[in-house]
Amino acid sequence: MIxxxxxxxxxxxxxxxxxxxxxxxxxxxxxxxxxxERWDSLRLLTPNWQSRLPGFGYEGDDPDGYRTMPETVxxxxxxxxxxSAPVYTNTTVTxxxxxxxxxxxxxxxxxxxxxxxxLATGACNIARIPAVAEAMPSGLATLTSMQYRNSDQLExxxxxxxxxxxxxxxxxxxxxxxxRPVTLAVGEHVRAPRVYRGRDIEWWMDAAGVLDERYDxxxxxxxxxxxxxxxxxxxxxxxxLDLNALTxxxxxxxxxxxxxxxxxxxxxxxxxxxxxxxxxxxxxxxDTIDEWAAENGLDGEVAAPHRLAPTEVEDSPPLGMDLxxxxxxxxxxxxxxxxxxxxxxxxxxDRKGQVRHxxxxxxxxxxxxxxxxxxxxxxxxxxxxxxDDARDLSAHLASYxxxxxxxxAAPG
Amino acid sequence: xxxxxxKVDNGVNVAALLDARKALTDAPEAAQFQWRxxxxxxxxxxxxxxVEGYFGLGEEHMHKTKFTFxxxxxxxxxxxxxxxxxxxxxxxxxxxxxxxxxxxxAQQREIQLRSVTATLEGxxxxxGILAIDKDVRNGFDGIKVHFDIxxxxxxxxxxxLVARSQKLSAVYDVVxxxxxxxxxxx
Numbered sequence: 050m051i052x053x054x055x056x057x058x059x060x061x062x063x064x065x066x067x068x069x070x071x072x073x074x075x076x077x078x079x080x081x082x083x084x085x086e087r088w089d090s091l092r093l094l095t096p097n098w099q100s101r102l103p104g105f106g107y108e109g110d111d112p113d114g115y116r117t118m119p120e121t122v123x124x125x126x127x128x129x130x131x132x133s134a135p136v137y138t139n140t141t142v143t144x145x146x147x148x149x150x151x152x153x154x155x156x157x158x159x160x161x162x163x164x165x166x167x168l169a170t171g172a173c174n175i176a177r178i179p180a181v182a183e184a185m186p187s188g189l190a191t192l193t194s195m196q197y198r199n200s201d202q203l204e205x206x207x208x209x210x211x212x213x214x215x216x217x218x219x220x221x222x223x224x225x226x227x228x229r230p231v232t233l234a235v236g237e238h239v240r241a242p243r244v245y246r247g248r249d250i251e252w253w254m255d256a257a258g259v260l261d262e263r264y265d266x267x268x269x270x271x272x273x274x275x276x277x278x279x280x281x282x283x284x285x286x287x288x289x290l291d292l293n294a295l296t297x298x299x300x301x302x303x304x305x306x307x308x309x310x311x312x313x314x315x316x317x318x319x320x321x322x323x324x325x326x327x328x329x330x331x332x333x334x335x336d337t338i339d340e341w342a343a344e345n346g347l348d349g350e351v352a353a354p355h356r357l358a359p360t361e362v363e364d365s366p367p368l369g370m371d372l373x374x375x376x377x378x379x380x381x382x383x384x385x386x387x388x389x390x391x392x393x394x395x396x397x398x399d400r401k402g403q404v405r406h407x408x409x410x411x412x413x414x415x416x417x418x419x420x421x422x423x424x425x426x427x428x429x430x431x432x433x434x435x436x437d438d439a440r441d442l443s444a445h446l447a448s449y450x451x452x453x454x455x456x457x458a459a460p461g
Numbered sequence: 462x463x464x465x466x467x468k469v470d471n472g473v474n475v476a477a478l479l480d481a482r483k484a485l486t487d488a489p490e491a492a493q494f495q496w497r498x499x500x501x502x503x504x505x506x507x508x509x510x511x512v513e514g515y516f517g518l519g520e521e522h523m524h525k526t527k528f529t530f531x532x533x534x535x536x537x538x539x540x541x542x543x544x545x546x547x548x549x550x551x552x553x554x555x556x557x558x559x560x561x562x563x564x565x566x567a568q569q570r571e572i573q574l575r576s577v578t579a580t581l582e583g584x585x586x587x588x589g590i591l592a593i594d595k596d597v598r599n600g601f602d603g604i605k606v607h608f609d610i611x612x613x614x615x616x617x618x619x620x621x622l623v624a625r626s627q628k629l630s631a632v633y634d635v636v637x638x639x640x641x642x643x644x645x646x647x
């Protein structure tokens with residue numbers, strides 16, 4: 050198994066239950082990405098109770114709270130100890146290639162041969178930066194959400210935050226409050242209230258079965274896997290951090306960053322439609338929740354249904370910004386993440402660099418993938434989602450080792 | 462024989478579009494299209510444009526007939542008004558692209574359309590094109606599109622239909638986002 054985050058650990062526990070010998074190779078420590086690649090103030094977007102890993106879960110007295118990064122690392126560290134996961138830390142995989150009836154895994158600490166392999170390095174190894182970044186005028190500080198730790202890193206002055214999903218909105222909020230005026234370039238995003246009818250939105254999505262929707266049951270899985278993560282934040286106040294909240298503290302909204310030309314940023318005229326689509330998506334989710342609540346007799350028990358005010362967009366949002374004029378000192382890319390498979394020397398990547406797989410069963414015998422958006426279920430990339438995937442895929446892996454399944458056939 | 466009388470039919474062959482989407486995912490080079498137009502000066506501000514051939518799916522194609530478009534400027538510009546103003550043709554392009562999207566998405570979502578009308582307005586300060594004020598842009602200062610749709614669907618579904626159509630529209634993208642233009646002359 051490559052990677053000792055929640056996905057690798059959950060799989061380790063499931064394989065141990067089946068007495069399948071395995072090791073986890075980890076470039077750093079357990080939960081390395083959480084420990085070293087996130088900003089200081091980040092809390093998980095899912096509440097504490099929603100971290101039900103195989104044989105482990107939250108037992109503290111704040112089930113509705115959201116873990117800080119040190120608490121997340123500690124939680125996964127304890128899981129690794131409780132399940133006695135055979136983790137080889139500080140072991141960097143340099144290549145994986147096919148070798149007779151299995152794989153040869155080269156690391157900086159020696160080679161391993163294995164009949165099966167699980168890629169559990171996660172979906173967020175590299176910050177995505179759009180091509181327009183190359184045209185940015187020199188003299189501006191640029192950094193990615195992966196490099197950002199806190200606002201003290203930034204020069205005084207304005208900041209253009211590009212991207213308005215969960216990462217972009219949280220950083221826009223924090224940076225604007227630090228006294229650096231933020232302009233937020235808004236592309237596709239999905240709005241959601243943190244708490245709805247008195248309960249966490251994640252509670253509703255879990256209870257109503259939204260998070261359990263399977264990859265082979267949705268209309269268009271390619272599109273479903275591309276949908277940005279919900280615009281949520283984990284805070285003590287359990288506050289909703291949407292574009293209206295940001296506008297309320299003075300953040301300036303502009304359209305998607307469409308180009309940079311002659312030192313000027315060009316913003317798309319699509320802001321109104323991006324916000325309309327996001328509001329519509331949110332309202333469909335809330336409709337689903339309301340229907341489920343009514344069917345399950347919760348209407349008397351929880352607060353009445355309500356809808357959030359539509360996202361406010363000014364009449365004529367600016368279509369451009371002179372980046373050389375001095376008002377903006379920093380560009381912060383919050384334009385998403387992608388996995389890093391540069392070490393994978395097995396021809397399983399499509400032309401977009403994504404692993405070809407069917408619900409985590411990779412298009413190469415005995416190879417499995419975990420921890421990706423909507424891998425097998427809507428919740429696959431969540432702490433709470435890797436458990437069910439690990440149960441399914443460990444069963445497939447066991448059958449494969451027994452010679453009982455055809456390579457590549459998807460589990461039921 | 463199955464009763465098809467209640468089937469949604471907006472005259473869009475969605476199955477063919479979905480097949481094309483699948484085929485072009487597997488063969489990205491075939492997705493490269495090139496659209497063309499030719500424009501000839503007639504007299505004054507009057508011009509005649511034609512579209513006929515285009516390239517796509519790896520080969521040359523012809524429209525089933527040559528389409529022509531007169532363009533001119535109206536009398537208030539001291540012109541003879543022999544055709545639509547070019548900026549009106551831009552509105553026509555945007556409207557018809559969004560309209561095609563509405564029909565296609567409605568078909569895919571099984572929404573029967575009875576009538577759809579889009580009304581467009583593009584505001585413009587002509588101090589820009591007359592070079593009176595260099596701070597005024599030549600183009601539209603904004604475009605408003607209003608759809609009137611009579612269909613078997615909730616208001617929310619119709620809003621979603623129109624939103625999706627904008628997201629998928631080529632002309633919406635052309636108008637809303639910058640495009641590099643290279644002009645040469647002989």
